[in-house]
Amino acid sequence: MSSRSATREPLRRVAVTGGTHGNEMSGVHLVRHWLRAPGELQRPSFAALPVLANPAAAATCRRYLGCDLNRAFTSAFLTAQATPDDPYEVTRARELNQLLGPKGSTEAFDLILDLHNTTANVGTCLIAESQQEVFIMHLCHHLQLQNPELACRVCLYKRPGEESFHVGSAAQNSLGLELGPQPQGVLRADDLARMRTVVASALDFVELFNRGTAFPAFEMDAYRYLDGVDFPRTAEGELAGTVHPQLQDCDFEPLRPGAPIFQMFSGEDVFYQGDSTVYPIFINEAAYYEKGVAFIQTEKISFSVPALP
Amino acid sequence: MSSRSATREPLRRVAVTGGTHGNEMSGVHLVRHWLRAPGELQRPSFAALPVLANPAAAATCRRYLGCDLNRAFTSAFLTAQATPDDPYEVTRARELNQLLGPKGSTEAFDLILDLHNTTANVGTCLIAESQQEVFIMHLCHHLQLQNPELACRVCLYKRPGEESFHVGSAAQNSLGLELGPQPQGVLRADDLARMRTVVASALDFVELFNRGTAFPAFEMDAYRYLDGVDFPRTAEGELAGTVHPQLQDCDFEPLRPGAPIFQMFSGEDVFYQGDSTVYPIFINEAAYYEKGVAFIQTEKISFSVPALP
Numbered sequence: 001m002s003s004r005s006a007t008r009e010p011l012r013r014v015a016v017t018g019g020t021h022g023n024e025m026s027g028v029h030l031v032r033h034w035l036r037a038p039g040e041l042q043r044p045s046f047a048a049l050p051v052l053a054n055p056a057a058a059a060t061c062r063r064y065l066g067c068d069l070n071r072a073f074t075s076a077f078l079t080a081q082a083t084p085d086d087p088y089e090v091t092r093a094r095e096l097n098q099l100l101g102p103k104g105s106t107e108a109f110d111l112i113l114d115l116h117n118t119t120a121n122v123g124t125c126l127i128a129e130s131q132q133e134v135f136i137m138h139l140c141h142h143l144q145l146q147n148p149e150l151a152c153r154v155c156l157y158k159r160p161g162e163e164s165f166h167v168g169s170a171a172q173n174s175l176g177l178e179l180g181p182q183p184q185g186v187l188r189a190d191d192l193a194r195m196r197t198v199v200a201s202a203l204d205f206v207e208l209f210n211r212g213t214a215f216p217a218f219e220m221d222a223y224r225y226l227d228g229v230d231f232p233r234t235a236e237g238e239l240a241g242t243v244h245p246q247l248q249d250c251d252f253e254p255l256r257p258g259a260p261i262f263q264m265f266s267g268e269d270v271f272y273q274g275d276s277t278v279y280p281i282f283i284n285e286a287a288y289y290e291k292g293v294a295f296i297q298t299e300k301i302s303f304s305v306p307a308l309p
Numbered sequence: 310m311s312s313r314s315a316t317r318e319p320l321r322r323v324a325v326t327g328g329t330h331g332n333e334m335s336g337v338h339l340v341r342h343w344l345r346a347p348g349e350l351q352r353p354s355f356a357a358l359p360v361l362a363n364p365a366a367a368a369t370c371r372r373y374l375g376c377d378l379n380r381a382f383t384s385a386f387l388t389a390q391a392t393p394d395d396p397y398e399v400t401r402a403r404e405l406n407q408l409l410g411p412k413g414s415t416e417a418f419d420l421i422l423d424l425h426n427t428t429a430n431v432g433t434c435l436i437a438e439s440q441q442e443v444f445i446m447h448l449c450h451h452l453q454l455q456n457p458e459l460a461c462r463v464c465l466y467k468r469p470g471e472e473s474f475h476v477g478s479a480a481q482n483s484l485g486l487e488l489g490p491q492p493q494g495v496l497r498a499d500d501l502a503r504m505r506t507v508v509a510s511a512l513d514f515v516e517l518f519n520r521g522t523a524f525p526a527f528e529m530d531a532y533r534y535l536d537g538v539d540f541p542r543t544a545e546g547e548l549a550g551t552v553h554p555q556l557q558d559c560d561f562e563p564l565r566p567g568a569p570i571f572q573m574f575s576g577e578d579v580f581y582q583g584d585s586t587v588y589p590i591f592i593n594e595a596a597y598y599e600k601g602v603a604f605i606q607t608e609k610i611s612f613s614v615p616a617l618p
Contacts, residue, residue: 185598
């Protein structure tokens with residue numbers, strides 16, 4: 001993480017990446033629009049750079065061609081010798097790391113906003129690495145205060161000791177915006193407008209920060225990733241059921257021990273066997289079937305975020 | 310079309326095809342389930358055959374690999390000499406035509422029910438070729454009467470003089486079931502249950518027909534295809550806007566001259582310029598972007614269907 005919050009240097013190099021997954025249409029088409037009409041990304045103290053992160057996947061409206069670009073920003077991928085057999089996204093990750101990084105260096109961009117959609121009913125979801133990112137927590141808090149109607153929820157995805165792997169990690173600070181539900185390959189006007197509003201608010205926050213605005217300490221609620229839960233499957237690995245109607249679309253709602261989570265094709269229900277209440281998110285996300293994830297369990301936490309001086 | 314309604318021979322050879330588009334999950338997973346547990350497709354006078362229509366596309370959760378299987382049942386494709394360069398779906402169409410056809414022959418299956426999903430808010434949509442299909446119109450009427458809560462709507466897709474091209478056209482009678490909205494690659498329990506209910510009702514109708522039940526004449530409303538309307542685009546062919554929020558999700562509702570249909574990324578609205586009211590369907594269907602279709606205009610018609618003796 002950047003020491004931005006301590007040194008209070010203005011953020012001049014800001015990027016907005018869309019199409020990291022080529023079939024998540026709000027980001028794909030907003031970035032294409034901003035490349036034609038960049039004024040919307042300008043503020044007095046900086047101009048954010050729109051970047052179509054995975055142009056080849058966007059051109060064919062697929063999540064990726066060879067592998068998930070948003071898992072390719074590990075040091076193993078970024079520093080390995082290039083070979084002709086590298087998946088397209090590994091090569092593209094190195095290009096983006098040249099443009100927006102290098103990851104972990106002081107030459108890296110100050111901030112990346114990475115735009116995503118999900119088929120899950122997450123509403124407006126802000127994905128950060130951890131609560132230690134003070135600048136990003138203040139950005140999230142600003143988005144919540146400025147857009148109360150969007151009920152922006154903060155998710156903390158990075159597990160202890162895990163290396164960051166997402167596109168935004170090329171920069172010194174990053175925030176993922178996950179808006180849903182929107183089907184893959186569909187561009188809904190309402191989701192587009194919502195994404196645009198959140199990006200505008202985020203750029204406004206950077207502008208306020210650059211002008212020296214003081215941001216006081218606050219208390220924050222967030223959802224921290226625990227683990228993924230797979231669908232019920234046959235011995236051959238085929239689906240044997242799907243997300244229960246009582247869980248479907250209930251992202252961020254408490255899931256209590258004994259509540260139904262799956263409905264088998266044969267008719268029976270499967271119940272949550274855990275000992276404690278969890279908060280499922282990304283329930284029935286299309287892209288996670290191949291990962292063996294029907295939903296992600298999170299725990300709800302509260303913490304104090306110190307002032308930005 | 311079959312002369313089934315005149316001769317009143319029972320229907321013995323019935324198929325239920327799913328996964329014609331490999332990312333439309335209700336059909337993919339119902340057919341896989343029925344292949345393991347076929348009892349649900351059995352009736353006293355027949356047993357319907359479950360068929361995974363496009364197994365290669367279903368395995369990779371894509372609509373198709375080479376070309377749209379549901380457009381490959383033309384005589385040109387079915388009768389041409391096979392070559393190593395044929396798209397997978399053309400080869401597969403010939404296989405299915407051997408299994409379920411041959412198209413246009415008396416050896417062909419009596420009935421195919423072909424299961425589809427759409428990202429559009431069509432509810433439960435029954436796709437037939439034309440109102441001339443008396444047996445199929447009675448089947449649709451039965452589905453409407455047996456499942457009033459599903460508000461099944463009938464669409465007539467075939468334009469005058471056009472050759473049929475869909476999977477079901479291999480059989481002597483066919484009906485397409487389009488359930489939405491469901492994202493591509495997502496299996497919702499509610500849509501799965503609805504699809505299952507409609508298929509069960511359709512098989513019950515065949516059983517009643519086979520037992521000699523009389524079906525009186527009736528009046529039917531239906532939506533007949535007119536043409537597709539493309540998204541607004543830039544000179545380079547990129548999207549310049551998307552479906553207007555006032556049109557989104559309003560499938561089958563009247564669209565009147567002067568009503569907004571698109572919202573441009575630049576902010577302006579685009580209005581419907583036609584002279585008469587139409588009924589848009591498949592509004593913002595993911596698979597139709599590549600076809601240049603933001604929605605399909607239909608006209609609402611009413612007609613009399615004669616009795617099945």
